[in-house]
Amino acid sequence: MKFLISNDDGYLAPGINALAATLARFGDVVVVAPERNRSGASNSLTLDRPLSVRKAPNGFFFVNGTPTDCVHLAVTGLLDFRPDMVISGINHGPNMGDDTLYSGTVAAATEAFLLGIPALAFSLASNAADNLPTACHAVEKLVERCLQKPFNLPVLLNVNVPDIPVDKIEGISVTRLGRRHMAESVIKTVTPRGETVYWVGPPGSVQDAGAGTDFHAIANNRISVTPLMIDLTAYDQQDGIKTWLCS
Template sequence: MEILLTNDDGIYAPGLAAMERQLQKLGNVTVVAPATEQSGVGHSITFLSPLVCKEAYDGDRHRGYAVEGSPADCVKIGVFEFCKKRPDLIVSGINGGLNAGINVLYSGTVAAAIEGAFFGITSVAVSLEWDENPQFDVAALKGREIIEKILAQKGEPAQLFNLNFPTAALRKKSIVQVVPMGLARYGEHFIKRKDPRGRDYYWSTGDPKPEHGSEETDLSALEKGDITLTPLHFNLTESAYLDRMKSWDLQIAD
């Protein structure tokens, strides 16, 4: 199996290394990752300037390719230039911090997986709840086992998945919940301060926490300490409303 591995925390991130070690048990892994951290860049790509890439090494071992660009850039150039064969699987992570709820829209980790899905390649974004002493090796082991199960059961065509590990799930026998992405709003509060020159600046607090409804989502399941797996898609068309709009009078005079 040919596997392309990337992330948004940078090519030297410990979560990437842990995931690489586990994925090597499944096949040949090509690492193409940002040269520096690209958290929160979403699905940005580089097209107004050259995309600088260089080979990265871990001692004498060829580690992969460091790209002066976004996670989506890494997948795009990885598929076209650096993978010896077209990948069968693309994995993005392990990210240091959860990517759940509406945060998937901002996440460079998830964007890399979406880019992989653009190519018709099954792609999985993997994230671990932030912790001062993250157990990336444990999360990578569990992640690899879940990815194996996904590949064995997903069928055709290629699919896109978002996999999240709460810290609590690494310390116990954990449940994997297949749940939708939570849509609750949060992170609306800012602290206002002044810089040394007297200018106002604002720092997002991430509060308030989202309120959960009656339906279980990735946000509510993660809060319980469960692992979450969410199938995603990138078609943003509102199909039901599209049909309704076809009857609108939108013609304008010549």
């Protein structure tokens, strides 16, 4: 089994080091990750400049680009093999509900999925990230299952793990994405030079955290596994838009 690993926290993040060590039990591992934290980069590709790839002393490759850049470069030219699976993470902080649209962790996995490779994104659902062994346990369980029963088609799974000790985990739930309220207002500050600048505010509170959602699973100490798709077409609106255009 040949694994490609990436993330959005950067190649020095504890989560990606823990992930690489965990996956080394199952096969060959190559890490291609951003040179610095690129959280919130979403699915952006760098098209306005060339990208450089360097190799760290531990063997990890790091790129001066986004998580999507990392996977795209690795699969389409950097590596001399095609990965059997791409795994992104382990992210420090949750990627649930609407947050998945902005997540660089999920974006790295999404790029692999678009290139026809099964992909999983793992996030530890707390910024404290005190329980990386729990996330590694989830990685082991899901990869073992993938090896026992390989997917017939590429899949994209978004996995969130409660930031609690392994023995407190209550199981695994297959979930859907929940929803948040609107984000909090931007934070306006003034620099020492008198310039007004704005920080993006924190995410809004949870609006839809009912049974079956990723938020609900995490709140109940369960690992959340959400299968994702890329087709954004609003099929139920197509007839209405046709009528609107032609009337």
